[in-house]
Amino acid sequence: MKIVNIVFLIAAFSLFTSGIIAQDIIVTTAGKTMHCNITKIADDTLFFKVKLNDRMSNTFIVTSQLKEYSIGKVEELRASLDTSSFFTIKLEDGTGLTGKVRSIFESKVLFEDNNFGVITIKGETIESFAKEDKNTFYFITLIDGNEIHGKIIERKKYELDIQTETLGKVTIPLKNIKKMTEVQQGRVKDGEYWFPNPNSTRYLFSPTAIPLKKGEGYYQNAYVLANSANYGISDNFTIGGGVFLPVAVFITPKIGFKVAEKVHVGAGAILGLFPGPTTVGILFGVATYGSTEHNFTLGAGYGFVADEFIQYPMITLSGMTRVSRRIALVTENWIVPLPREEYVNGNYVETTEYYTVVSYGLRIMKERITFDIALINSKDIIQMIPIGIPYIDFVYKF
Template structure:
């Protein structure tokens, strides 16, 4: 009961502060001004709503010099509403692509890659299962979410919590460990989940992931681990092929999936199909999710 009241209170507090922030008058950009790397692009929005795409080339105390398709502009900082830098990387074909916005996960399963410090995303699985994750540091991410099933009281919704620690982070090999903790509603509430480690080999646009995790229910740990194998292959700047496949202890038939990821600079949509290899009755279960990065 106390847990449910606590969660309800957090939701109301979040809504209150969101509405308060929206109601406040927009102030000029107060973040850091930087000259970007040669491959990166900056999006600058003026206080009057005009957006410019280009690069800062010079910074003074109260002005910047910004080069865009309109030419070289000298802009007062007090007239700038927002500024963000879009990281671009060189593809295997030599083209410049914006950075993969969904590099830390396959579909449900995480990869070994981590969010950067102060990076985050909002996710939504099958419409009714939203979640959020935030990089407190480049080696520690905290996430969680809940179900929003219509007609079901908050005390009957599912809540989950997903801390993740980056153990090794490099360009071609990334190892992480974490927990998926789920509060299962019912007359006798239970806590279940998975304690896992996951490794991803390859770059952000073409990689292979292998993970192993032990399931647990109310502190009782499984004798054998479940395994996950998956990959992502970015075929163009805005499309990736993704597969996530599970092998469960004591189950002969693996759960497999294959789908496509469509993305922009800050968001992605996954469309995939799930099936069980060797099942007596063949089936394909659709999968959809949405992720927005902030």
């Protein structure tokens, strides 16, 4: 089917191949230098990944053939070493460590972690690290549900001293901390931490051009019967789908790119399958101006039934603006071409007129959850229900 082919071309276009970036160096006794990723160091063997003929291959070298080697993350850590500062280190197995670097010897790091005490970390197991900035704000959620935000003054073995804007210096036992998140610059407003908008990639139904980040996703439920999920395959490509009980299933691929400081553009499709079977959907393009907190989107697309496209495009005009820590205003408006018949000179003539459907409502936000409470209206709906038809949905970001 031609429409299905177009949809899959959208998906294929957005998947870019990428290789593993070599960060480690091996020098053999024969004088050969290899850029690679060292994966394991044994007593007499060094295992690593290296790119050969455009493919990453696993191999090894015995120490008798090895002149020297260096692990990129260890060398970066050595260059920024400050035994008085705190570091966060993430290991390849997902373990997170926070504490001070005591020393670095060859490829091993002697680390004093707040929870595990003094441990030795093998350099090849380090995925990433970050040096703590004393000017960084942190948002801390306590086990009892209270929230505190401020700068870290001092880390102790069992306590954390925080300088807050409203309470001054606060000492928190580490055992009372449920979660601690680094706050991006500008997210503390009037003494409150404004978490990132958890639902910035769509309005009520239609999308913005802002894509999900790789590994991000969300589940959405509207009117209980409509269930969907979307997932970021890469920073530019999102794939999703869902069901509208009990009659339809659909898929929703989308690509999106940031082309200027406040401008994103994107394209995608909504492909639905109804009993029959009948395939219906929209191929669309969108452009968004603004940030994740305040934006406006213009969209246009052509609907289709089976392989037949509707002659005229439908248009969307949507926007959102965050007015407080937990509240945003949302509007989504559709201008849709509808066929009609006119009686002209004794004959019925098929014409097309545009019909406008508007919506307006509130978005209630938490860090990973949003609730939309809105009203949908048109020139016909307003005759029966002046305020409009209620709309509700729920989104959980994962």
